[in-house]
Amino acid sequence: MSYPRRAWIVLWKDVLSERRSKETLNALFFFALLLLFVFQFSLGADRERLVAALPGLLWLGFVLSGLLGLGRAFLGERENDCWEGLVVVPGDKSAIYLGKVGGSLLLMLVVEAVVLALFGIFFNVDLAPHLAPLALVIGLGTVGFAAVGTLFAAMTAQVRARELLFPVLLLPVLVPVLLAGVKATEAVLGGETLGAVAHWLRLLAAADVIYLTVGVLTFDAVLEG
């Protein structure tokens, strides 16, 4: 049984479904725009203050959109009654996990790119010179986010109060990723080199490895029916 092929087909199915329905992506784009306004209104018109808070606001935007988007990771399975189909299918279930993480990762990266662009435009901040290091920081952070988020989304998919339990479980676990992401983003936007934030990047990489490993090793127990 080809493990990569099975992970790929799960990713393919999620991307195809999303491309057809466009439900999640469109709503998240709109949500990102709304967040912009909410941040502006909550923090006041002082542009200096907003720009100083930009790294935090960016990651706040990522986290909030991520919570919404990731919470729907297994919505297709729930609505189409396919969960048990996934349970009964033979083979290593962790391939399904990795495929799902891939799909979540793609979704979040697209939304984050939009958030980045919108914030840059509306707060009139030039992000272009920092794009490469920013992409690395955000990329590493998002991998960890998607890894844990997908695992928790699967675990809460069939719980009664899933909309409450999912963020309650995810947010404390994400604290290291959030701190590292914000601090590294702050440094990068302040013109620092990647070398100056190497320790944060190492932390993000370590978190990514830990979360993915736990997910791969335990997903069989999630999809047991």
Added chain:
Amino acid sequence: MSRLIRVLGWLAALGLLAGLVMAFGVTPREVTQGNVQRIMYVHVPAVWVAYVAFAVVFVASVAHLLRRSAGADRLAHAAAEAGVVFLGVNIATGSIWGKPTWGTWWTWDARLTSVSVVFLIYVGYLLLRRMIDDRERAGRYAAILGILGAPNIYLVHVSVYWWRTLHQPPSLLKAGSATMPPVLWAAVLLNFAAFALLSAYFVAKRTRLLRWEQEALP
């Protein structure tokens, strides 16, 4: 087994008494902070016991996933509860210590913040167990969380410490440096032993209670 648990309980009670005497009677009064500093003898052992409890949760969770052992599941559950309680004690005593010392109930000091995040993670663990009706599934999912929690504790502490100390010196609420006089160390260690016995007693009783609950259903 019952006799063992009762002995454990008595030892814990004795240990607590001894620890109390040491903390308030034997150890000297701290010069700058006064008697408030004595809270350290509860504050520090509590977090050590809590983290040992979470290590037990980790091991029991792995055992449960590998062997589907109901006993391991109950142990993980009880240990998580003990850990949350002692962590709560640690946070509360930290806050109580902070008020007269820094004039504030709360501060985003590295240690206090890290411990609070870990507290939230394991409260989430207990919430997860409560909110899944299917007991077998609840145990499985809780085990996954229990496994994820342990390495995450390390990540939390490292990230929060870096977050707080890049521009500021570390907190003043130290456990004590290596140059702390032996009598203070003795008090801390004695209380640690007492708390460890107490939590072992709680966990033993709690797992038994859980087993009776489960056996009440056919």
Added chain:
Amino acid sequence: MAADPLVHIAGLGKAFGTTLVLDDVTLDVRSGEALAVLGPNGAGKTTLLRILATLARPTRGIARVAGFDCVRDVERVRARVGLLAHGAWVYEDLTALENLRFWTTLSGLTPTADELRAALSAVELERVADERVRAFSLGMKRRLSLARLLLARPEVLLLDEPYAGLDPRAGKWLDGYLTAFKAAGGAILMTTHSFGRGLGAAERIAILSAGHVVHQTSLAALDAEDVRRLYELHAEDSA
């Protein structure tokens, strides 16, 4: 030489909390044979299927498929069993062809596009192969699931009320499919409510009532009326 039955259940029990859904169920289904399980709602028919499909664990007793235990050799059982349950396991935003490709690839198979279309042809869905499943009727979704089973080639088919919601033409088609499946050596265990059409492909019936097998017999000498009388005789109404 009598081969071991493909499906072997002995002393099977399943309790949900304080409720006993299955109690001391013993059944065998041999290769080339179809067993129909009749019973009122709540008798435990679906639970029986779910245990064999490894979706649920029994609290007591043995369930084996092709010699492999449903609890201890879960993977090997899953590779040999095909389940057709009420939920059709189709993603509504995908086409019939895409659904088929997804499930077969996930199961570890590598069908070519031609093989996929051939399977759709066999279930007479080739004309809607590239249409989204959202527009399909229940019968069409069922046939799509059967196409998936065609490609998976299980040894045992577990069917939960397969004739429900099918028009006569689709029902006749299903009869033919099941007959061919048996001829190839497979075993079928299906649950049903109806006394006529639903029994068409079965050699034997078992009547399940309140979790117990209250009667088992061969259908060789019986017609639908006989079966109905047997059923009324043995089955209790469950509340």
